[in-house]
Amino acid sequence: MSRLFLWARFALSRATLGELGRLCVFATLMMVAKERAEAAAGDDIRLELHPRICTLSARDKQCESRVQAKWQAPRQESLCLVIVDRPEIKRCWENYSEGVYSIELVFAEDVVFQLKDPELQHVLASEALRVIREAVRYRHKRREPWNIFD
Amino acid sequence: MRADPSGHAAKNSAKATALAICIGILTITAGLVPAHAAPDEDDCKGPTDDCVAVGRWNFSVALGAGVRTNPLVNGKAIPLVVIPQFSYYAKRFFIDNLDLGVTLADSATNTLNLIATPGYDRVYFYRTDLQNLFVGFPISGENVVASRPFLVSAGTPGAIKVPRPAPRITYLGGAEWTFKYAGVSGQLDLLRDITGQNNGDEIRAALGIPLIRSTGTWSANIGFTWKSARLVNYYYGVPAIYAGSSALDPFVKLGYTVPLAGKWRFEAFAEYERLANAIADSPVVSEHHVETVFVGAIRTF
Numbered sequence: 371m372s373r374l375f376l377w378a379r380f381a382l383s384r385a386t387l388g389e390l391g392r393l394c395v396f397a398t399l400m401m402v403a404k405e406r407a408e409a410a411a412g413d414d415i416r417l418e419l420h421p422r423i424c425t426l427s428a429r430d431k432q433c434e435s436r437v438q439a440k441w442q443a444p445r446q447e448s449l450c451l452v453i454v455d456r457p458e459i460k461r462c463w464e465n466y467s468e469g470v471y472s473i474e475l476v477f478a479e480d481v482v483f484q485l486k487d488p489e490l491q492h493v494l495a496s497e498a499l500r501v502i503r504e505a506v507r508y509r510h511k512r513r514e515p516w517n518i519f520d
Numbered sequence: 521m522r523a524d525p526s527g528h529a530a531k532n533s534a535k536a537t538a539l540a541i542c543i544g545i546l547t548i549t550a551g552l553v554p555a556h557a558a559p560d561e562d563d564c565k566g567p568t569d570d571c572v573a574v575g576r577w578n579f580s581v582a583l584g585a586g587v588r589t590n591p592l593v594n595g596k597a598i599p600l601v602v603i604p605q606f607s608y609y610a611k612r613f614f615i616d617n618l619d620l621g622v623t624l625a626d627s628a629t630n631t632l633n634l635i636a637t638p639g640y641d642r643v644y645f646y647r648t649d650l651q652n653l654f655v656g657f658p659i660s661g662e663n664v665v666a667s668r669p670f671l672v673s674a675g676t677p678g679a680i681k682v683p684r685p686a687p688r689i690t691y692l693g694g695a696e697w698t699f700k701y702a703g704v705s706g707q708l709d710l711l712r713d714i715t716g717q718n719n720g721d722e723i724r725a726a727l728g729i730p731l732i733r734s735t736g737t738w739s740a741n742i743g744f745t746w747k748s749a750r751l752v753n754y755y756y757g758v759p760a761i762y763a764g765s766s767a768l769d770p771f772v773k774l775g776y777t778v779p780l781a782g783k784w785r786f787e788a789f790a791e792y793e794r795l796a797n798a799i800a801d802s803p804v805v806s807e808h809h810v811e812t813v814f815v816g817a818i819r820t821f
Binding site: 514 | 564565566569570571572573574575576607611614616621623626628631633699700705706709724725726727728741743745791812
């Protein structure tokens with residue numbers, strides 16, 4: 371403990387407040403630059419889904435469809451394709467500029483596909499397979515206690 | 521043959537008139553019950569026992585074993601084996617098997633429709649009547665009654681051959697009030713022949729009462745059909761021999777239904793309908809009652 375305390379006193383004595391401020395600004399700029407670089411890389415990567423929409427009729431409860439996810443990048447990338455809330459689905463590429471992945475899916479809500487870096491920390495591209503439910507109106511059924519089947 | 525019971529006819533006529541007045545009052549009361557001018561869909565959010573999707577056809581078929589007795593002389597019972605059912609509901613218009621209707625007012629508890637529905641009694645005379653298709657699958661094109669004239673009894677001394685009535689397909693049109701309150705559903709139809717065949721009137725009224733609800737549901741239906749003299753005579757009258765008066769036919773039905781796997785449900789019921797003297801006394805009728813029983817399963821599509 372005493373060694374640490376002595377080191378802190380030494381550091382403070384060497385660094386002025388102005389130097390500390392410059393250090394903070396520099397660190398902030400570095401972080402912003404890194405995020406922008408990642409974002410720029412993500413913008414270049416195109417992710418396309420086919421189909422993009424599943425329409426459910428009044429009688430359908432869920433979609434059952436083979437979905438193809440296709441991505442392209444201007445340079446070679448290492449990345450993984452994942453589906454939000456479905457951790458069991460993951461397909462990765464190492465140093466590829468494009469990739470295709472097909473999967474049979476059963477779903478009742480929107481399905482979000484994401485391309486992430488290999489560590490799965492950053493989203494590089496995202497696309498949603500939308501579920502559209504046909505608008506159904508309901509009304510009262512006829513009541514027929516007089517009839518044979520009622 | 522049986523004599524025309526004119527005393528019964530007069531009594532029945534008076535009863536029927538009183539009944540018609542009561543029902544008229546009920547109908548007026550129904551009109552006073554707050555109801556929306558347009559169908560109210562607010563309490564219908566999805567397909568339930570009470571609600572149905574607008575703009576879609578609904579199909580179901582009952583498969584089982586059952587029979588409806590035929591009260592006519594030489595009448596053959598109507599088998600209930602395959603019973604298709606269909607319906608279609610638009611916002612106001614609906615098709616319900618052979619019935620057509622327009623909903624004038626609708627709320628969670630009350631509904632007022634204008635309907636057109638086939639005259640019922642023809643089912644006893646023709647196996648090929650369309651209503652038999654929706655009650656029991658016709659086995660062949662033969663008539664429900666034997667082709668020979670009705671006889672009181674082949675060996676009866678002095679028996680007279682009675683020509684077989686040949687009623688045509690008729691449609692009745694009129695107002696229908698239905699309601700649901702505390703689980704009890706009710707139906708009241710005030711109908712008149714709109715095909716010009718007999719210009720008769722008919723009143724159909726019934727209550728559906730759930731009795732026991734557990735895994736399945738036991739229910740009882742009670743009601744009656746009132747037929748005017750014109751309508752009775754169109755089906756059961758014999759020129760120069762028999763003319764009936766108006767008739768009140770009460771019925772009671774006990775049913776049980778329970779959901780099965782998927783879109784199947786089990787259904788069983790037994791119904792007893794008592795025919796009024798004005799009908800039962802006709803020389804073409806030999807039974808005073810009609811029984812219907814069915815046990816089977818219903819599949820919805």
